[in-house]
Each structure stands twice: as C-alpha cells, then as structure tokens.
C-alpha cells in the first residue's frame with residue numbers, strides 16, 4: 001500500500017522576540033494574566049522586509065535538507081495560511097519561486113489554525129492516488145500584521161513563524177494513517193478579519209473602523225475548541241482501532257495551555273505524551289503544529305514506529321486531525 005510519509009521537517013521564525021513584559025507597555029495587561037490565562041510567555045514578531053513567504057521558504061528549505069531531496073523533485077506545494085503575502089498570487093507560488101521548485105503545482109489553503117492539517121490531508125490524497133510523489137506542506141503566518149495592538153483581548157495571543165514537512169510516497173506501514181477534516185460555517189463570525197475582502201474592500205472606513213484587524217470572541221471559541229478537538233482526536237483513534245494509550249506523542253494546535261490541558265485530560269493523555277511549546281511562540285495559527293512537530297523531531301521526541309496524533313481547531317470554524325506512524 002502506498003502511503004505519504006513525512007521524511008523531513010523544518011521551521012523558521014523572526015529573530016525579534018516580544019515578551020509579555022513588552023506587551024504590558026502596550027495595553028492594560030500583565031505577565032501574570034497572560035501566563036495564567038494562556039500559558040504564553042513570549043512570541044516572535046516579523047520586522048520590515050519579512051513576510052509569510054520568507055518564513056515559509058526557510059522552513060521548507062530546512063525540511064528538504066532533512067529529507068535529502070531537492071526542490072526540483074517536488075510535485076506539489078501547499079501553504080496553509082490566513083496571512084498570505086498578497087490576496088493573490090498564492091504564497092505557495094512565491095515559495096515555489098524562492099525554492100526554484102519548477103515542476104510543483106502550488107496553492108494555498110485558508111482554513112485558519114487548521115490550515116496545515118487541511119493541507120496535509122489534501123497532499124495525502126494526491127500521494128495515495130499517485131497524482132504526486134513528493135510534496136511540501138507548509139503552515140506559515142505573520143499574524144502580528146493583522147493584530148490590533150490596542151486590543152488586549154487579542155494582541156497578547158498571536159505570533160509569527162512557519163513549519164514545513166516533506167511528504168514522500170512510500171510502500172509499507174509507516175506514514176499518514178488517516179486524516180479527518182471538518183468545518184461549521186455557522187460560527188464564522190466568532191473569529192474573522194472583517195476588512196480587505198470583497199465584502200468590505202480596503203478604504204478609509206475599513207481603516208477607521210479597524211476592520212483590517214482580526215476579531216475573536218475568545219470565550220466562545222475556547223469552549224467550541226475543546227469539544228471539537230476532543231471529537232477529532234477520538235475520530236482519528238477510532239478510525240485506526242487505537243486508544244489514547246497507543247499514542248507516543250500528541251501534538252495539538254498551540255492556542256492556549258488551558259485548552260490543551262482540558263483536551264489532554266478528557267483524552268487521558270499523560271504529560272509525557274503531550275507536546276507543548278506555545279510558551280515561546282504564542283498562537284501561530286496554521287504554523288503551530290508543524291513548528292511543534294519540527295521541534296519534537298529535532299529534539300528526539302519522535303522515534304521510528306511512533307504513533308503521533310495531530311489535532312487542530314480554528315476560524316471558519318474548522319477542525320482537523322491526522323494520525324501518523326513515524
């Protein structure tokens with residue numbers, strides 16, 4: 001049986017670090033509030049001249065290097081992002097150009113924080129059907145460009161960066177065992193960016209009304225996230241005849257430590273099975289899972305044959321899971 005196997009991982013970030021103490025100087029908040037309510041201590045922030053494609057391309061180069069293949073061999077590039085360099089062309093096309101991946105088809109997936117797993121699901125299908133042999137799936141965001149730095153409800157949450165994986169068609173037991181993707185558009189207003197699309201095109205009014213910034217009803221999103229991510233994890237395990245005890249590593253979307261702990265508790269996952277790094281990066285949306293995966297991989301937390309579960313939730317609403325045998 002042909003499976004899509006992750007043969008390389010990579011990540012990339014801005015050098016600039018913004019700590020909770022730095023945010024205390026911008027809005028009425030405290031390190032104590034941010035740490036206790038979210039688990040976040042600091043985040044990376046892109047500076048002038050750095051874009052989503054900058055980090056996406058660097059993360060992809062790192063993943064290609066680990067896989068030991070060249071960009072010219074890649075058939076497909078998918079970038080999960082809600083902060084593309086431009087409304088069009090796709091950031092994936094800019095990455096293709098940067099990497100000189102000349103034969104790759106390239107497109108973006110806009111599924112907010114679930115964007116990487118949506119992209120992984122699509123690439124998995126391309127590989128299983130034989131339509132592609134080698135693919136790059138990237139999650140990349142520069143969310144700090146759409147954050148309202150006067151809004152204490154959101155400005156402390158988000159960060160910038162990218163993570164990438166190389167997928168290759170292999171025969172055998174290792175690789176992606178399943179992916180599941182879901183959405184519920186009835187909740188679209190809970191987390192969205194009102195301006196700069198066809199509904200509210202860029203204008204003086206969109207600027208004055210701050211429609212260019214993301215808006216979130218955090219409390220509502222929190223409750224729905226816990227429920228949906230728990231369901232997605234159970235769905236992935238059940239589809240493969242497994243339980244949480246079979247997991248060597250659980251890598252959830254890194255939005256809030258309290259969400260992660262609530263899901264871990266509901267699933268019965270131990271601290272040793274759980275991977276968390278949001279204290280250093282904040283919520284990087286589509287980038288959060290591949291960034292965490294690259295760190296786990298490079299620090300030896302994943303061994304050959306391990307069962308790894310990815311679980312995401314985001315605006316749309318969207319949610320998704322993927323189960324992998326490493």
Ligand code: UT7
Pocket residue numbers: 028029030033034037038113152153154156191217218219220221222225255256259283285313314315
């Ligand atoms: O990435 C995918 C989707 N996103 C998420 O999964 C995020 C989900 N939501 C969350 O992580 C949490 O809801 C937040 C961290 C955003 C907020 O935490 P919360 O415990 O749900 O707080 P809250 O929104 O219920 O607000 C509680 C209080 C409010 O004050 P009042 O109205 O009770 O007086 C807020 O104004 O905390 C206040 N508050 C703050 N205080 C200090 C909100 N933000 C801050 C802040 N510093 N930065």
